[in-house]
Amino acid sequence: MNTGKILERLESGFERDLELVRRFLRTPSISYTGEGIKETGEAVVGMIESLGGSARLVKAEGGYHPVVFGRVDSRAPHTLLIYGMYDVMPAEEPGWIAPPFAAEIRDFQHFGPCIINRGATNTKGPLASFFNAMRAVRDVEGKLPVNLIFAIEGEEEYGSRTFAQFVKENLEELRPAGAMLFPFFGCDENGAPELRLGTKGILYFELACRGGDWGGPVGRGIHGSNNVWVASPVWRLITALRTMVDEEQRITVDGFFTAVRGPTAEDKELCAALGAGPDAADFLKANDVRRFKWDMQAEELFIHAMTQPQLNIDGIWGGYTGPGTKTLLPHEATVKMDVRMVPDQDPDEVVRTIRAHLDRRGFEDIEMRVINKYLWSKVSPREPVVQAMLEVYRFFGKEPALQPLNIGSAPFYAFDRILGIPYVFGGMGHGGRAHSSNEYCVVNGILDFEKSMVVFLDRYLEGAEQA
Amino acid sequence: MNTGKILERLESGFERDLELVRRFLRTPSISYTGEGIKETGEAVVGMIESLGGSARLVKAEGGYHPVVFGRVDSRAPHTLLIYGMYDVMPAEEPGWIAPPFAAEIRDFQHFGPCIINRGATNTKGPLASFFNAMRAVRDVEGKLPVNLIFAIEGEEEYGSRTFAQFVKENLEELRPAGAMLFPFFGCDENGAPELRLGTKGILYFELACRGGDWGGPVGRGIHGSNNVWVASPVWRLITALRTMVDEEQRITVDGFFTAVRGPTAEDKELCAALGAGPDAADFLKANDVRRFKWDMQAEELFIHAMTQPQLNIDGIWGGYTGPGTKTLLPHEATVKMDVRMVPDQDPDEVVRTIRAHLDRRGFEDIEMRVINKYLWSKVSPREPVVQAMLEVYRFFGKEPALQPLNIGSAPFYAFDRILGIPYVFGGMGHGGRAHSSNEYCVVNGILDFEKSMVVFLDRYLEGAEQA
Numbered sequence: 022m023n024t025g026k027i028l029e030r031l032e033s034g035f036e037r038d039l040e041l042v043r044r045f046l047r048t049p050s051i052s053y054t055g056e057g058i059k060e061t062g063e064a065v066v067g068m069i070e071s072l073g074g075s076a077r078l079v080k081a082e083g084g085y086h087p088v089v090f091g092r093v094d095s096r097a098p099h100t101l102l103i104y105g106m107y108d109v110m111p112a113e114e115p116g117w118i119a120p121p122f123a124a125e126i127r128d129f130q131h132f133g134p135c136i137i138n139r140g141a142t143n144t145k146g147p148l149a150s151f152f153n154a155m156r157a158v159r160d161v162e163g164k165l166p167v168n169l170i171f172a173i174e175g176e177e178e179y180g181s182r183t184f185a186q187f188v189k190e191n192l193e194e195l196r197p198a199g200a201m202l203f204p205f206f207g208c209d210e211n212g213a214p215e216l217r218l219g220t221k222g223i224l225y226f227e228l229a230c231r232g233g234d235w236g237g238p239v240g241r242g243i244h245g246s247n248n249v250w251v252a253s254p255v256w257r258l259i260t261a262l263r264t265m266v267d268e269e270q271r272i273t274v275d276g277f278f279t280a281v282r283g284p285t286a287e288d289k290e291l292c293a294a295l296g297a298g299p300d301a302a303d304f305l306k307a308n309d310v311r312r313f314k315w316d317m318q319a320e321e322l323f324i325h326a327m328t329q330p331q332l333n334i335d336g337i338w339g340g341y342t343g344p345g346t347k348t349l350l351p352h353e354a355t356v357k358m359d360v361r362m363v364p365d366q367d368p369d370e371v372v373r374t375i376r377a378h379l380d381r382r383g384f385e386d387i388e389m390r391v392i393n394k395y396l397w398s399k400v401s402p403r404e405p406v407v408q409a410m411l412e413v414y415r416f417f418g419k420e421p422a423l424q425p426l427n428i429g430s431a432p433f434y435a436f437d438r439i440l441g442i443p444y445v446f447g448g449m450g451h452g453g454r455a456h457s458s459n460e461y462c463v464v465n466g467i468l469d470f471e472k473s474m475v476v477f478l479d480r481y482l483e484g485a486e487q488a
Numbered sequence: 489m490n491t492g493k494i495l496e497r498l499e500s501g502f503e504r505d506l507e508l509v510r511r512f513l514r515t516p517s518i519s520y521t522g523e524g525i526k527e528t529g530e531a532v533v534g535m536i537e538s539l540g541g542s543a544r545l546v547k548a549e550g551g552y553h554p555v556v557f558g559r560v561d562s563r564a565p566h567t568l569l570i571y572g573m574y575d576v577m578p579a580e581e582p583g584w585i586a587p588p589f590a591a592e593i594r595d596f597q598h599f600g601p602c603i604i605n606r607g608a609t610n611t612k613g614p615l616a617s618f619f620n621a622m623r624a625v626r627d628v629e630g631k632l633p634v635n636l637i638f639a640i641e642g643e644e645e646y647g648s649r650t651f652a653q654f655v656k657e658n659l660e661e662l663r664p665a666g667a668m669l670f671p672f673f674g675c676d677e678n679g680a681p682e683l684r685l686g687t688k689g690i691l692y693f694e695l696a697c698r699g700g701d702w703g704g705p706v707g708r709g710i711h712g713s714n715n716v717w718v719a720s721p722v723w724r725l726i727t728a729l730r731t732m733v734d735e736e737q738r739i740t741v742d743g744f745f746t747a748v749r750g751p752t753a754e755d756k757e758l759c760a761a762l763g764a765g766p767d768a769a770d771f772l773k774a775n776d777v778r779r780f781k782w783d784m785q786a787e788e789l790f791i792h793a794m795t796q797p798q799l800n801i802d803g804i805w806g807g808y809t810g811p812g813t814k815t816l817l818p819h820e821a822t823v824k825m826d827v828r829m830v831p832d833q834d835p836d837e838v839v840r841t842i843r844a845h846l847d848r849r850g851f852e853d854i855e856m857r858v859i860n861k862y863l864w865s866k867v868s869p870r871e872p873v874v875q876a877m878l879e880v881y882r883f884f885g886k887e888p889a890l891q892p893l894n895i896g897s898a899p900f901y902a903f904d905r906i907l908g909i910p911y912v913f914g915g916m917g918h919g920g921r922a923h924s925s926n927e928y929c930v931v932n933g934i935l936d937f938e939k940s941m942v943v944f945l946d947r948y949l950e951g952a953e954q955a
Contacts, residue, residue, distance in 0.1 A: 053812050110814060116708065180813040221713070225813040232777065239776045241583065241924050246688070246828055246896035248800035250793045252781040255801040256729075256737045263730040270723045309706045310699065314719040326717045333715035334722040335816045336807035341824060345520050346647040346692040346860050347577060348826050348897075349802045349923060357808060359815055361713055393813050429713035430815075456816065457708050 043124035052178035081187035086175030102198035106177035109140035142452020151204040154474035180393035181432035200406035207447030219399035222362035223430035230258035245348030296320030368394035398434040404443035409481035449473035510591035519645035548654035553642030569665035573644035576607035609919020618671040621941035647860035648899040667873035674914030686866035689829035690897035697725035712815030763787030835861035865901040871910035876948035916940035
């Protein structure tokens with residue numbers, strides 16, 4: 022590959038390429054509502070076609086929004102699977118400094134010019150930029166030096182609920198792939214790259230407490246004054262929840278940690294390196310958090326974050342939540358929760374554990390409704406695809422922080438456990454405030470990211486030749 | 489008074505009078521939004537004018553919606569103050585079997601024909617019916633045998649926040665009143681009348697927990713996966729709330745009961761009578777509640793309900809409450825609560841008590857915002873105005889259940905403590921599901937109610953003559 026020439030071409034064509042990214046961002050593609058999903062999926066098909074490939078929209082059984090399933094066949098000896106997502110979260114939070122789908126470029130924080138847009142970093146920004154990079158490769162080389170298979174899902178923000186099913190249903194077409202790449206802005210607020218060797222799993226569920234045989238109003242809220250002699254489902258839910266954590270918010274669900282493997286020697290080594298860096302302090306600053314949950318040294322913090330599960334409350338609601346003073350004894354209260362599972366936790370076992378914990382304390386009436394679940398996944402740093410990404414960062418003069426596990430979740434177990442291939446996610450570039458107002462990505466970082474994808478291809482193919 | 493002739497006239501004119509009630513109900517008058525408040529206030533002015541009186545709309549300092557302040561001067565020796573309200577709660581609950589402002593007549597439950605409408609019973613239904621009754625008196629008698637002062641407030645459902653202020657600002661004009669009557673459908677599901685000798689006070693407040701120096705995200709929610717090392721304001725609020733009740737939902741706020749007077753001998757006597765009746769069982773049935781909060785005998789239950797305060801959660805919210813699986817570590821969680829105060833609790837002292845309870849446990853950061861507060865109020869069963877209402881029920885062959893205290897709240901302390909006059913609320917008729925879907929009043933009960941208001945006038949004047 023004539024890498025130098027391709028990188029030059031990316032630089033000279035950046036103004037045009039940046040506009041392509043912004044155009045792609047301006048179409049909303051909101052997972053929950055379906056707004057713009059169709060147009061955006063078709064735009065991704067178009068981007069694959071612009072590389073000389075072909076693609077179709079494929080729904081797995083029970084799927085919400087289709088996967089853009091495509092292929093660029095270069096009759097090359099090696100095949101990479103490109104995973105990605107074209108859907109985004111809603112953007113209804115207050116506080117946006119620019120319209121969330123205008124892709125305006127603003128000087129933001131200390132980063133200089135940034136695109137402010139829902140999906141700018143998570144992850145339509147990197148997706149569109151990846152196509153810019155591949156088009157430059159093709160333009161210079163005549164054709165891509167690798168075959169690409171694309172599986173760009175449209176329901177990641179809906180919890181990737183049928184992505185594993187999609188992989189199962191299309192195993193034969195996916196089989197040629199030797200590894201998976203998820204193009205992603207991999208640098209933090211200071212431009213330091215992070216490389217995550219896996220992801221936590223997720224169990225997302227609701228607990229609902231309603232009036233019934235135990236007491237409380239059934240079927241409808243009643244006048245608030247009746248709480249003097251009628252029990253409250255809200256107080257009951259609070260009482261039940263409080264048994265699941267201690268005063269310091271440590272999880273106290275019976276048997277919750279039984280399957281937790283705990284830190285390996287490798288985990289500890291990686292976390293020691295992370296702890297020595299500025300990442301923990303940077304995290305606080307970037308997220309507007311003044312202190313971590315517990316008083317721990319940075320190294321301990323990373324070990325905890327990357328080897329321990331969480332039990333988070335994503336939302337809670339019940340009764341009257343409007344203005345003023347409506348007095349109501351509500352008939353139900355509900356909480357949305359997620360467990361981020363680590364090796365060797367199994368979502369079905371966690372569900373049983375929580376159910377048994379509640380039942381043992383007399384909360385059989387509290388309904389547990391599982392909305393989504395998938396497994397954790399780990400990849401070895403010795404895999405060639407991971408090594409290729411390491412070399413990418415080094416090409417840019419950066420030594421990446423290796424993280425044992427992404428504390429977030431992604432359905433990557435579909436690759437290593439179902440398809441049986443290693444994977445990596447990353448690239449240069451930086452963005453932030455995913456799922457928040459003013460999601461952004463740094464404009465200059467887009468060019469670095471595009472270059473990094475070219476270098477990745479070069480290094481990966483070099484590694485694959487040697488293997 | 490030619491009571492017999494007036495009652496006949498009410499019967500023969502009922503079809504027309506019923507339409508007047510329905511017409512009045514069809515205009516929404518929603519306290520929170522202000523929708524229809526102006527039109528409805530003007531309609532009340534019109535109803536006072538239809539009695540030959542005059543009225544104006546008066547806002548107390550800081551008032552939201554005006555009081556309809558009117559007078560019918562009959563140059564009679566006695567003057568009654570008619571208190572009422574022309575505002576209603578919103579009607580956005582699911583489950584209405586008829587549009588909430590269509591005043592449709594439907595066969596409902598076991599009651600036969602009922603008007604289904606927000607405000608049908610609480611309390612635009614009785615208000616309009618009261619005017620029907622007074623018009624019949626005037627038509628037969630030529631003029632009313634009593635002077636009436638009207639103070640019909642428009643922000644009762646907003647917590648009557650400036651009603652006491654209105655009384656203070658208009659003491660001179662109110663002074664001629666010897667007693668207050670609040671016209672009200674006073675019978676339960678079985679047609680048995682209840683007479684309440686006072687009301688609890690109310691303290692309505694919010695507790696809000698936000699990320700800050702103690703931990704948690706500040707200013708905005710962040711990606712849910714961070715709960716592994718960042719504390720949650722939702723968990724913190726739950727932990728704080730849980731210190732305020734025990735597992736059985738008994739209030740455990742330090743010092744909360746210090747000022748509670750407890751049941752008097754009279755309270756106990758009245759509650760023994762209540763406990764012997766079907767009221768407790770009827771209450772459960774009418775409110776779709778399967779059991780009371782604690783295993784108590786009916787007598788004990790009534791003593792508890794009518795002499796003890798409550799600490800209710802009217803609503804709770806925080807984080808993501810929409811469909812699907814948005815993962816979020818919220819930056820705040822809020823709860824709306826009310827305390828219903830009994831003798832001799834004082835709202836300001838209760839605020840200090842709750843604040844101190846939270847502070848003592850390290851929850852100084854949790855913000856307490858008082859939205860509304862007013863005092864409890866008691867009236868003696870020996871007051872002539874109460875005796876008159878007792879005789880009304882006996883006229884209809886009913887022996888009313890005397891309740892030491894209304895477990896709900898009303899700003900009646902403005903009458904006995906500020907204006908210095910006794911009061912009574914009641915009348916025949918039945919309605920239910922106030923603040924819920926399908927609020928209703930029984931059509932036949934409206935006629936009984938109208939008659940009962942005429943009988944009340946007769947008996948009250950008789951008692952006043954004797955005094």
